[in-house]
Amino acid sequence: MNVLISCAGRQAGLVRMFQAALDGRGEVIATDADPLSAAFCLADRSFVAPPIAHETYLDWVVELCRANDVGLALSLFEADTRRLESVRRTLEQAGCRLIGAPPEIIDQTEDKVRTRDLADDIGVAYPGTWTLREVLEGAALPAGPFVVKQRGGRGSRGLAMAGSREEVTTLAQQSSEADNWIAQVRLVGEEFGLDVVNDLRSRYRGSYQRRKLRLESGEAQVAVSASEEVLLELAPRIAERTNHQGCLNVDLMLVDGAPTLLEVNARFGGDYAFSHAAGANLPALLVAWAIGEPIQEAWLHSRPGVTSLRTSSVLPLAAAPGSWKPGA
Amino acid sequence: MNVLISCAGRQAGLVRMFQAALDGRGEVIATDADPLSAAFCLADRSFVAPPIAHETYLDWVVELCRANDVGLALSLFEADTRRLESVRRTLEQAGCRLIGAPPEIIDQTEDKVRTRDLADDIGVAYPGTWTLREVLEGAALPAGPFVVKQRGGRGSRGLAMAGSREEVTTLAQQSSEADNWIAQVRLVGEEFGLDVVNDLRSRYRGSYQRRKLRLESGEAQVAVSASEEVLLELAPRIAERTNHQGCLNVDLMLVDGAPTLLEVNARFGGDYAFSHAAGANLPALLVAWAIGEPIQEAWLHSRPGVTSLRTSSVLPLAAAPGSWKPGA
Numbered sequence: 001m002n003v004l005i006s007c008a009g010r011q012a013g014l015v016r017m018f019q020a021a022l023d024g025r026g027e028v029i030a031t032d033a034d035p036l037s038a039a040f041c042l043a044d045r046s047f048v049a050p051p052i053a054h055e056t057y058l059d060w061v062v063e064l065c066r067a068n069d070v071g072l073a074l075s076l077f078e079a080d081t082r083r084l085e086s087v088r089r090t091l092e093q094a095g096c097r098l099i100g101a102p103p104e105i106i107d108q109t110e111d112k113v114r115t116r117d118l119a120d121d122i123g124v125a126y127p128g129t130w131t132l133r134e135v136l137e138g139a140a141l142p143a144g145p146f147v148v149k150q151r152g153g154r155g156s157r158g159l160a161m162a163g164s165r166e167e168v169t170t171l172a173q174q175s176s177e178a179d180n181w182i183a184q185v186r187l188v189g190e191e192f193g194l195d196v197v198n199d200l201r202s203r204y205r206g207s208y209q210r211r212k213l214r215l216e217s218g219e220a221q222v223a224v225s226a227s228e229e230v231l232l233e234l235a236p237r238i239a240e241r242t243n244h245q246g247c248l249n250v251d252l253m254l255v256d257g258a259p260t261l262l263e264v265n266a267r268f269g270g271d272y273a274f275s276h277a278a279g280a281n282l283p284a285l286l287v288a289w290a291i292g293e294p295i296q297e298a299w300l301h302s303r304p305g306v307t308s309l310r311t312s313s314v315l316p317l318a319a320a321p322g323s324w325k326p327g328a
Numbered sequence: 329m330n331v332l333i334s335c336a337g338r339q340a341g342l343v344r345m346f347q348a349a350l351d352g353r354g355e356v357i358a359t360d361a362d363p364l365s366a367a368f369c370l371a372d373r374s375f376v377a378p379p380i381a382h383e384t385y386l387d388w389v390v391e392l393c394r395a396n397d398v399g400l401a402l403s404l405f406e407a408d409t410r411r412l413e414s415v416r417r418t419l420e421q422a423g424c425r426l427i428g429a430p431p432e433i434i435d436q437t438e439d440k441v442r443t444r445d446l447a448d449d450i451g452v453a454y455p456g457t458w459t460l461r462e463v464l465e466g467a468a469l470p471a472g473p474f475v476v477k478q479r480g481g482r483g484s485r486g487l488a489m490a491g492s493r494e495e496v497t498t499l500a501q502q503s504s505e506a507d508n509w510i511a512q513v514r515l516v517g518e519e520f521g522l523d524v525v526n527d528l529r530s531r532y533r534g535s536y537q538r539r540k541l542r543l544e545s546g547e548a549q550v551a552v553s554a555s556e557e558v559l560l561e562l563a564p565r566i567a568e569r570t571n572h573q574g575c576l577n578v579d580l581m582l583v584d585g586a587p588t589l590l591e592v593n594a595r596f597g598g599d600y601a602f603s604h605a606a607g608a609n610l611p612a613l614l615v616a617w618a619i620g621e622p623i624q625e626a627w628l629h630s631r632p633g634v635t636s637l638r639t640s641s642v643l644p645l646a647a648a649p650g651s652w653k654p655g656a
Contacts, residue, residue: 038638040637306645308643311643312638
C-alpha cells in the first residue's frame, strides 16, 4: 500500500514521517502543481499535478491512485481536500481511503464568518467577527483592537493590522471587496495548536496539543507540547461535530484559561511536527488504520513539556518529478 | 579538537555538517545569547552566551575555548566575527584558529557605502549607492528604480521599496536617520551566491557558486549549483583583496553576463547549504586545515546543475543549554 500526499509543497518532513510509518511496506507519492516542491526531494515517487481547479484534475488523481496502489490519500491544502471529497466514493471503490471531512464542515472552516457557526455548534467561544460590509452597514463594533484579514485566507495571508474601531471603519470605506474581508477582535492570550484525531471511520481517538511560544508570519517557530485539561476536554466535542477522517488541525487561544477558537483546518497543520517531536505519531496511526493493523497506544500521545524549534535545511532534488499521464 | 559555532542561531544544519566533518574526532559547541536557538537541538555542547556587546563577552569566549579544547572557532554573525578578531592572537595562543577577516575588511562589508570601496579595490561593479543624506544634499541620482535599505542592514532587514528618484527624495525628506539609510539602484539580472574559500593562512583555494532561483525575505528557497566562468575568474581576485581566513560569502548579480557585487559577508552564508547539497564540503576543509590533515580535492568542488530546495523541520531541544561560567 502506498500513501499519496497531495499539494505536498514544502512539507518534506511529512514525507519522511510517512516513510518511517510505512517502514518499507509501501512508498510515499508526492504531488504538487509546482515542480520545485521540497517534498519531491524525499518522496519515493513525485508527480507534477494539474492545477486543482482544472477540469481534468479529479480524473487525474483517481487514475494516479488506481495505477500506483494508493491506499491512503491526504492533501495539505484545504481547497484540494474539498475537491477530493467529491470523489471519495470512487477512491474508496479503488481501495483508497481519503483523509478529509464532510464538505459542509470544510466549507465552514474555509470561511472565517461561517467558522463562527461551527464554533457555536461545538460550544466554544469565537472572536467577534464582522465582514467589512457589515461594518459599512453600521454593525455595532466593540472598541477593538481588531485584526483585518481575508475571509478565506490561510495563516497570515492577506492580513492587515488595524488597531481601533475607527481604523477598521476607514479600511472598510476604502475596500473594494467589503464582502471578502473581515474585522476580527484581536485577543491577547496563549496560542495553542490542537490536532483532533479520528480514525478513518470518523471515531474520535485522541488529541495532541502544543503551546506556541514564537510565531513568524503565522508559522510556529518554537512550541512546547502541552496537556491542558480544558483542551483535552474540548477535543472530543470538536470531533463529534466535525466527523472528520484522520486529522483536524485547530488553532486556539487560551484567554485566562478559557479556550477561544481561532481557526480550523481539515488537514495536517504545519505545527503537528512539534507534537511528533514529542512522541506523537499520527502517520503511524493512519497507516495502521488504512492497512487494518493494530495501533500502538503510545502513538496517540505526546509527552508534555517538550520544547522544539523549527530549523531549515536544504535538500537536493535527485530527479525531476514525473508528469503522470492517465492511461499511459 | 572541538569546533565552536558562535551566534549559531537557527543553523542546526551547519552543526550537523561540522559533526560529519569531525567524524568523531571532536565535538561541535554551539553558543548563542538566545536560549531557544535551533542549533542547540543538535550541538554536542550548548551554552547561552552573554550579548556580544557586553564587556565580559570576549573573556567569556576565550575562556570557553580554552576550557573546551576548541581548535576552530567561527561565528555566523558578522558583528560577532568583528569582535572576535580583537582576540585572534589570544585565541591562537590557546590553540584555536579563528575563521574571520582583517577588521578593516569586515568594516567595509558591514557598511553598504564603504562596500563600494571594496568593490572598486577588487575591480568589480557595484550598484549606484547614495545615503539619504546625499540625496537631501542634491546628489545627481539616475531615474531609478531604487531600493532603500539600512546602511548596515543584513539581508532584507530594514528594507523599503522605493520605485523612482522622486519617491526616494520623498523618503529622504521624511527620514530622521538620513545618514543610516541608503538608496541603491535596483538591478535586474540573475542573482548568484559565491563562497570564496581561503585556507586558514588566507591562501586562496577555490570557490563555490549557485544561482538563486527563488528568494523569500532575502533568503534563497531554491538554487542551482553553477559554474559561471566569470565568477570562477572573480573569486581569486576577491580573495586577494579580502585576505580572509576560511569562508567569505558574496552576493552578486549577473546583468547581461557581467557581475555586479551586491553584498559581502565574512562568514558562512545561509545559501552555502545549496553548494553543500551539490558536493562541496567546506566544513571538512576547515576541520582538516585546523587539524593539519590532508584535504580531499573533491571537497573544493560542487557539481554544477544540482537544484536544491529549502525545507523546514522541527527538532526537540533534548536538554536546556548550559550557562558557561569562566573559571567554574
